[in-house]
Amino acid sequence: DQQVKQNSPSLSVQEGRISILNCDYTNSMFDYFLWYKKYPAEGPTFLISISSIKDKNEDGRFTVFLNKSAKHLSLHIVPSQPGDSAVYFCAASAPGAGSYQLTFGKGTKLSVIP
Amino acid sequence: DTAVSQTPKYLVTQMGNDKSIKCEQNLGHDTMYWYKQDSKKFLKIMFSYNNKELIINETVPNRFSPKSPDKAHLNLHINSLELGDSAVYFCASSQSGTGLEKLFFGSGTQLSVL
Numbered sequence: 001d002q003q004v005k006q007n008s009p010s011l012s013v014q015e016g017r018i019s020i021l022n023c024d025y026t027n028s029m030f031d032y033f034l035w036y037k038k039y040p041a042e043g044p045t046f047l048i049s050i051s052s053i054k055d056k057n058e059d060g061r062f063t064v065f066l067n068k069s070a071k072h073l074s075l076h077i078v079p080s081q082p083g084d085s086a087v088y089f090c091a092a093s094a095p096g097a098g099s100y101q102l103t104f105g106k107g108t109k110l111s112v113i114p
Numbered sequence: 115d116t117a118v119s120q121t122p123k124y125l126v127t128q129m130g131n132d133k134s135i136k137c138e139q140n141l142g143h144d145t146m147y148w149y150k151q152d153s154k155k156f157l158k159i160m161f162s163y164n165n166k167e168l169i170i171n172e173t174v175p176n177r178f179s180p181k182s183p184d185k186a187h188l189n190l191h192i193n194s195l196e197l198g199d200s201a202v203y204f205c206a207s208s209q210s211g212t213g214l215e216k217l218f219f220g221s222g223t224q225l226s227v228l
Contacts, residue, residue, distance in 0.1 A: 034216065043118070043204050043219025044157070089157065102217070104157035 003027045004092050006105035014113050019077040021108050023090030026071065030092035030103075035064060035075050038087045038107070047088070048075070080112045117141050120205045120220035127195055128228055135190045135223045137205030145169075146188035147206040147217065148180060157204070163188050164210075195227045 005024045013019045023033075031052040036044035050057040050064045050073070057064050063076045077084055090105040120137040127133055139146060147162040161180040162169055168180065177193045192199060205220040 036217075041221065043206070043221050044217075045219070046216035049216070091157075101159065106155045 002105075003030075004090055004103050004105040006088075006090055006108050008108050009106070010109040010111070012111045012113060013080045015082055016079045019075075019080045019084065019110055019112065021075040021077075021088050021090075021110065023073045023075075023105055024071060025073075025092050027092070027094060027103075028071070029094040031095075032093040033064070033066060033073050034091045034093070034102070035062075036089040036091060036104075038089065044089055077110075080110075082112050082114050085110055085112045116220075118205055118207055118218050118220040120203075120223055122223060123221065124224050124226075126226045126228065129195055129197060131195050132191070132193045133195060133225075134192070135203055135205075135225075137188050137190070137220060139186055139205075139207040139218070141207055141218060143207040143218070144185060144210050145208050146182065146185070147208070148188065148190050149204040149206060149219075151202040151204065151222070153201070160203075161188075161190075192225075195225075197227050200225055200227045 003026050034049040035047040037047045038044040048059050048062050048064050050066050055066050061077055066073045087107040087109045089107045091102050093102050118139045125133060145162055145164045148160040149157050150160050151157050160174050161171055163182045179191045181189045181191060202222045202224050204222045206217040208217050209215050
């Protein structure tokens, strides 16, 4: 039962263009969403987050958009740089059992071509 | 100076053996976690510890046991290893475990059970 879905396993983008990574979720209890970035042989690192009370959060070249009615969020990277090549995980959080639990998607591998 | 460090990075062992993976964080965080990334690439939480108390325990076999001698360490012991235990195991920590703050991950331990 995949509560967080990243349907594109991979994405290739030219350097300087926009990268758009998508994420869908099924659990309406999710109220906090995060994106993590992972390089090979390293652990995931936090990138950006958004609360369900917002529909957009921006941090430099990274912007996350949340569409609650569609249960969809997306990460925009503009302009894309070769160093952005990594696997991007979408994660969602919901209250439960006295603490929040984080559910991850399978990840999308982004390749930025110089 | 690594914030979350786990050892070993690679672990190859035979079925039926018992092994441990160690994790240490120097961030002063209150909560530590173990995640498993299986062959399908999902990152799933196994355990978390907050101030030496187990607060999350997903349906993980009791062959897996977390041990936390202090809040800076959370080790993972695995008894009677099985082929299906082969995966990458990530240790992580966060400030308070509310689920609303970012996780800091170690670089992972790739476990191969032969």
